[in-house]
Amino acid sequence: MAQASIAGAGSAGQNGAPNISLVSQRTRAWRTFRRNKSALFGLGMIVLVIAIAVLAPLLAPYDPIVQDTVNRLERPSSEHWLGLDHFGRDVLSRIIYGTQVALIIGIASVALGGVLGTAMGIVAGYFGGRISSLIMRVVDILLSFPDLITGLLVVAVLGTGMTKLIIAIGLTIAPRFARIAYGPTLSVKEKEFVEAARALGQRTRIILSRHILPNVAGELLVLASLWTAQAIRLEASLSFVGLGVQPPTPTWGQMIRDGTVYLTNFPLLAIAPGVALLFTVFAFNLVGDGLRDVLDPKSK
Amino acid sequence: MTKRKRSVALLMSFILVATSFGGFLGASGAGAQDRETLVFGINAADIGNLDPHYASATQDRAIVDMVFNGLVRFVPGTVSELEPDIAAEMPTATENEDGTQTWTVALRDDVMCQPSSETEAYQLTSADVVFSLQKAASDDTSNYASAYAGWTVEAVDDQTIEITVETPVSDALFLPTIANYSGGFIICQQPFEALGADGFITNPVGTGPFMFQEYTPQNSVVLAANDDYFRGAPALSGVEVRFIADGTTRELALQSGELHVAAGLPEAQWADRVSEQEGVVVDVFGVGEVLFLNINTTIEPFDDPLVREAIMLAISREGHIALSGAPVGEAVYSPVPAQLMEGGLTEEEATEADVNYEQDTARAMELLAEAGYEDGFEIDLVTSEMDSYRLNYEVLADExxxxxxxxxxxxxxHAAMHELIRQDENALTFYVAYRPNADVYLSQFFTEEGGVTNFSKYDVSDLVEEARATTDSAEQAELWKQANINLQQDFAGYGILLVNQVYARQDTVDYGHELNAVINLYPGIDETTSISGD
Incomplete structure (x- = not known):
């Protein structure tokens, strides 16, 4: 991806010679991205979310799992800015620690689903024939289910817990990556440089990883950023229905679920984690849109 | 007048006459029309089984209570007194020479079996009662068969039956088994046989103040007034039981007037807040469901009494009660609740017997160290998603x-948890339950007879059998108390709290009785329940 381009061709330098500078494709992409204020704002939000997750032990005023049932449902005060939940746990601390769970699940599940789905899509596109038919029909079947239903089915089979949840969401996401990787692979495999690589006797694994993958990576990166937001939302949805990370680990979905019981008298219990979820999902969506504008402008 | 005009005039006259008749007919039916249908929002997603001999979920118990009767019944709004229901008078017992005991029950002669889609209404006779009790006693047709083991039921004549039990029992043990609860509900033979066991699951037919009319899955069950009810026609035209599993939705529906009665949250804060709303009354009443801990005495490391004692000392009753708050949550000092029945331990009795364990974290850690677990250990537990379990398990985990x-x-x-705990998945098992007497609590949870629900694998059979064998109520209660002391002394079980029922109603609703306790876990809606004009 280090192909160079000539910028400023035609403009004259001080000595009258053309002012030629080499700008990498990556630099040019970053410049385009930087001009997108929304995307830049989203990136700032993500940095903030990551900082909160990393610094949670320093930022959280209380241990998020320590209970004080006698003082449960205490309203916001100078000691507990967002009050105490139904177990008497500090809501702010739980939201801060919940950031860790959201990011871990969001990123890990997209990584898992991305690797698996991309491999399926590239293999199907490159080899064609029966392998392609088999893989893509499985993908079609999986895509026919709504995400939450697929997630519920996988969780029902695997059980609950953070690792299982990552696998469940990863498997839900994988068909999307497979579908996106499949199309470009079909056209890239016919290019001369791929044929040249084959003629030189390069191994299939090398061709797939060094020649096909880099040429479909742009669209996959866009998908990854958008699906990180979806994965976080899916985690919250599964936690909301009680199939997410197990208590007492703080998760936003579980907090929203528990808070709905007190919606009429203490709505902050559901609204506060809801805002955290909205903020994070919005941030990833902004960045995803920005990346799409840069890497895949045709699909805009 | 032209022909056309005459026709129009004739038509108008006909409409006027018809309208007058309509008004007249409407007025004649005004008695029925004046009555209102009570709309009752219950905390459930759907029915389970409306055959009263299987009904166990709260929503099922509530519905069958309105449709069926027992031979005797708990006086509405109480669980401490019984009175005749289908029986004409309270049954009496005679001791037989062969060591058995016979209870004679004379039946009222004005009890009508409700009509069904397959059968006409008819007068209930002893044949129906014999059929019903035999059904309740059979494992194939009842969930409560064990309560009727060793019974022989015979019809003496159309209005009299005799029940012979192998071992004489006291009033306190016998009468609740023929009361309006579980296997004691009387099912009419003809509609049951006509509808079949499967049909009865969603189409119950009894003798009570309300008749089954319609069931819409995951939405509602509609009951209509049984105007032939032997205690008189109900003041309501019917009851619509709506399944609304979400507490906030029920609360909003009550506020908007869509519901007359709504199941509340079992929390004192909720009760206080909702009772401040204009036109709404919140009732907190028994019977409370008891939360008690069962420690499996056969699984490592809980086979060591030191570890079990440490667990007891880690628990704070106050911490668990705070989840509900008084008066919704009340402390109990043994698995059998002394507030509700004979045989439970009061705070004084538990303290005197040295089985009222106060939370003492430091001592608990010493005990663990003494048992060789100075670094603690790790255990896996499953809990139901239902708040009554999940919240208490989460508090236990923190303790x-x-x-x-x-x-x-x-x-x-919830169903998965019940299955798993019966396979000894949990070394520490919380159970939330109401049972009608100490014998059922103890035999179900702390004897071999209890089978898979003897979660602690601890056995107080000797005391339970001894208590059954005596007809002296005082002696019986002492034996039950001793059983409670034993199981807590050996750290096998531990009573923590009971959670009372919380229901809200429009202030126009009058249940027709004081609400102290209702065995079927709802406010008790009968022929006397009414709604006054808004």
């Missing part, structure tokens, strides 16, 4: 964390 025991809690569906 045990404080003494170095790590609990890996897995939340599963």
């Amino acid at each position: 045990l964390r404080q003494i170095g025991v790590t609990v890996n809690l897995e939340v599963v569906q």
